[in-house]
Amino acid sequence: MRHHRTRGPMTDQLTAAAAGVGLEPSFQQVVSLPDGAVVGYEALARWPGMDGLGPLEVFAHAKRTCQLDALDRHCIHSAARGALDGAWRPGMLLLINCEPTTSNIDMEVTSALATAASAFDVVFEFTERGLLTNPRALLGKVASLRAHGFKIAMDDLGAHSDSLALLDIIQPEFLKLDLNLVQRQPDRVQARTIAGVIAHHERTGAVIVAEGIETEEHLEQALAYGATLGQGYRFGRPGALTHAPDAFIGPSHASIVPLADDASTFALVRDRLRPRTVRFDTLHELSRHIERLATTAESPPMVLATVQDQSKLSDATMRTYTKLARRAPLVAMFGANVPDDLGNGLRGVHLAASDPLVHEWTILVLGPDIAAGLIAREVSPPGTPQADRRFDMVITFDRSLVTLGARCLLSRLAA
Template identity: 40%
Template sequence: MATSVPSIDDVLRTGTVRSVFQPIVELDTGRVVAYEALARGPEGPLERPDALFAAARAAGRLADLDAACRGAALRGAVQQGLRAPMTLFVNVEPEVLDRAPLADLLAIASAAPGGLRVVLEITERALATRPAELLRTVERVRAVGWGVAVDDVGAEALSLAFMPLLRPDVVKLDLRLVQERPGPAIAEIMNAVNAHAERTGAVVLAEGIEHAGHLQTARALGATLGQGWLFGRPGPGPVAGAETAALTLPSQRPDTLTDDADRSPFGCLPTGAALRSAPKALLIELSKQLEREALRLGPASVVAATFQEARHFTPSTVARYRDLVERTGFVCALGEGLPVEPLPGLRGAALAVGDPVRGEWDVAVLGPHFAAALLARDLGDGGPDHERRFEYALTYDRETVVRAAAALLARVAPRPPAPVEAGLPVPARRSAAGPAAQAGPPVADPVWQHAVAALPSGVCVVDLRLPDQPLVYVNPAFERLAGLPRAELLGRNCRFLQGPDTDPVAAAAVRHAVAAGEECRVTLLNHRGPERTPWWNELHLTPVPGPDGAVAQYIGVQVDVTARVEAERALARERDRARVPA
């Protein structure tokens, strides 16, 4: 008789979520200083965490599963005798960071056995999704004595941009940093991480250490802690006979950045700051210069700005901020009458009546090695718009810039949840009455679905109507090309496939085609999976109009042409050598 496969509801009802523990060691001494709690389901299809969380996400039970994992981590730690001076690393799912009852988090902290230190791990996915909630949650759990770690740093540049705002106690390097050959991207990441560690005393932890070569690389990158199969695989409890020691984390000041949510960026200026007076025309040029600095910094930067009123968010401003959204890590723009998503990917907020932000002109740019802010307040003297006068300060003090940026991020509205996977759209049909296109419904026919699923080429659908133009469909071939399961692909913008070595001309061609609603065929360098293996993608994009005739979605077809490109380059090198006289 066949055994029935448990559903996620069964798993949660029966309490069969459990934790296994992987050691974290000092690289110089080999002593165990902490354990990371990793979730596991019951034996069978839901045992692996990716399958477990995918099932919970599909069933709308992610918050319940996340709470069950935290409970299992603490219960397992207590049962296995993890006590002082040991530290326990616990993960939290970013989608439910603010919805997970904070009382549960605090209860775990208060119920932990005497002296057991807890470190809350946050992944990059939490950073841009709910920044206001993230800042508040991080600082409240820190207030009860927990530490904070940012996980998978380096997988995307956004974690580097948010590091000054989160002030993590532990920076966990993505495993590819110790497992790949050094290159420009790794150098950029390590410059940012080491700068943060030097300023704050944060501890650097390298993941994915599997052999002595990885250990040597981790030390060279500045890591003092390590985690990986070289030190022990995840198991039911502490490593037998392992020497242990206490983990020392930097002392965090008790004051919080989120207190600045009650004041404006201009109010973050220190007492006695020198103020100047200038007309709006000068502030426009100063703002544009800071925007250019952000573009130079690229994906590792945060831009936070205010515009007083929606009417000041002009078409030329929209064009500039569309470019910032595309080329920097995180951008928000707030003002009276501005929506919570002024344009795709640009974050906003519904400002309360009387919010002092409505009377300010602020632009804060923050990166790993750069901090600058224009903080201005309208003097209310009237007159022609370009002649209106403001009192302002242009500051490069990092602490002031961090506080000003946090004051705006603490107001940003949460991003809507990632869309559930849609069916594959069909190309628009031309009506007999005229050229206006009418979008066909999602393909529900299983024959079509199976046909697309069976294609050897990668197929994806991007929805232009949703914030940041996310993926809403991927076929199995796309998953293989991207090196990630669809649960980690849906809801993300395709730009994550690119890297610092991607030809900016090819990437710009894609952006321009999408902006114009045109077809596009281009070959560009992409990167596969967490290890970021480079491969050449022959990409063909086709627009799909919506009911109003405007482009609503894009269908992308990807083909791996790495062998062809490398052969062509080898042939070109041979020809070049043949032209060189002996």
């Protein structure tokens, strides 16, 4: 006799909520600091008619039941529609949360969003959930949003190391500090997060937004970290959009050059830096130096390496990268026949024989306080004895070039 598991009322409620039933946006004020003038709103997904259901539960259920794409679309449409139905002024700042790796937004389907895009300065906030789960999808989502003219905010910086490691890759126009950074004195980890955010702000001009401001002390802390926009109960509770905000002139759009599908790290830098020809032993020792820089960096960086093929993964190499993976948000190795899961937190990417990366030897280290890259292409014919192998090589500490190379590799890394 086959027994069927019955679903409880809570599961039924979660399934309905994930399908958009009962979804209503609630709008939280975004204010300028320190004067507190309202300059925009963040749309929050809420289910007021379903007691006890919060967005974290609903999104977790949607992910388990393969409804995440649909729920994300419902929330975006609801936010845009709710803003248009409320009090607003042309060009106002509207922050909309979205999942980082759901399917790209179809403006034809989401007609309310198309209308909102022409009326407001729409910014999509990437939640911290699963930022590095599927880098290829993440980069595709970023490219799609920017192609539609939207800006991007990184949410909850400081809550998870993934978001900080991706600042250079995504180039957000808004940097949102997690409330734990604002509501307490920083410890060592929080201090390096704050330093990383301030450094990125200095490099790019991204606007720092402080969340969770409830007291005068929180406001003081937010201002100390360079925040010029803020959110929190000090300025009002989320609710209906009943007050048209003041005018706000936001940051300019980040400029990110799209990469060709078959781009290689060496091809991206060879016209910007003059390659040098080196022997294998020289290349090997310089590679170890770049790896040591990753090991000693104060803020854990991501580490990406091409190894030509799986046979190059020596025991010594695996020990080095296993050690790096213990603290880094992402360590990935690319090469022919490299398995997806190398164990111990190491991710692998198999490269086809036609991929130009199989002829390259690359190590990229990118984090809040380090950018270093060794990028080389072998010029020796197959079968050359190891001591006689030659490579055209560049070493760079130019953050923009290291970021370009990292985007090239991450575009090949799927879930």
